[in-house]
Every structure is written in structure tokens, then in C-alpha cells.
Amino acid sequence: MKIILASDHAGLELRQALRAVLQEKSLAYDDVGPTSPESVDYPDFAKKVARAVAAGEYTFGVLVCGTGIGMSIAANKYRGIRAALCGTEFEARMAREHNDANILCLGQRVIGAGVAKGILETFLTTAFAGGKHAKRVQLIAEAESER
Numbered sequence: 107m108k109i110i111l112a113s114d115h116a117g118l119e120l121r122q123a124l125r126a127v128l129q130e131k132s133l134a135y136d137d138v139g140p141t142s143p144e145s146v147d148y149p150d151f152a153k154k155v156a157r158a159v160a161a162g163e164y165t166f167g168v169l170v171c172g173t174g175i176g177m178s179i180a181a182n183k184y185r186g187i188r189a190a191l192c193g194t195e196f197e198a199r200m201a202r203e204h205n206d207a208n209i210l211c212l213g214q215r216v217i218g219a220g221v222a223k224g225i226l227e228t229f230l231t232t233a234f235a236g237g238k239h240a241k242r243v244q245l246i247a248e249a250e251s252e253r
């Protein structure tokens with residue numbers, strides 16, 4: 107498993123806290139920034155992560171902004187990306203089991219670091235259930251060709 111993570115300025119601290127979780131678990135990851143707290147545009151960072159995940163370079167992506175909303179909207183514009191904004195471990199489990207989500211989006215201004223760590227762990231350790239859900243994910247993929 108290889109993970110890529112990024113944030114904007116409003117997600118910087120939570121991203122750093124999540125990086126510590128990945129280090130503790132000895133999981134391979136790349137952090138593509140930003141490195142300073144200066145204001146940046148979240149779509150630029152969503153693009154980096156979404157393109158890399160869609161290209162198969164990483165198993166999962168993690169994107170953090172103030173709410174997680176902008177990151178999820180931006181990431182889901184890329185073909186093959188299923189980005190899920192999660193605020194609970196239940197949502198993270200469902201995002202993996204039912205939606206085969208490949209990017210986790212989190213809001214630093216919405217949830218605390220403790221909750222976010224639990225969400226990340228659940229997201230990374232839950233498998234896609236397949237079966238009837240595979241057909242639905244395929245239907246999402248078909249919708250991409252309508253663009």
C-alpha cells in the first residue's frame with residue numbers, strides 16, 4: 107500500500123498529524139505539500155493527488171482542507187477518482203466497502219485530530235465489498251464518459 111497526501115493551508119496541521127499515523131504504522135507515503143502556512147488554492151493540491159492516484163501510482167490519496175468539501179469536489183473531477191468526504195468512522199467504512207473510494211477527504215475545521223486519525227485508520231484497513239457494489243461503481247465510471 108502506498109499513500110499520497112496533500113492539503114491546503116487550512117488543512118496543514120491535520121495533514122501533519124495524519125502523517126505521524128502513517129509513520130507509526132510504517133506505511134509508505136509521499137506528502138506533496140504545502141510546506142508553509144501561506145494561503146494556497148486547494149484545487150492545485152487536489153489535482154496533484156487525484157492525478158497520481160488515477161495513474162495508479164498510489165493505492166490511496168488523502169486530502170485535507172478547511173471543510174474537506176473543496177478538496178472532494180475538485181478531486182472528483184478526475185476520471186477514476188472516487189473521493190469521499192468523511193467525518194465519522196462509519197462513513198469511512200462505507201466509503202471503502204460500498205463505494206471503493208480511493209481518496210479520503212477531511213476537514214480540519216470540522217473534526218479534531220483524534221477523530222481524523224480513527225477515520226484514516228478505518229479507511230486504510232477496510233476492503234471494498236464488491237458484489238452488487240461493483241456494478242454501482244461501474245455505473246459511476248460510465249457516467250464519466252458523459253463529460
Ligand code: RB5
Nearest residue numbers: 116171172173174175176
Ligand atoms: C480555505 O479558506 C477554505 O476555503 C478551504 O480550505 C476549503 O475549506 C474549501 O473547501
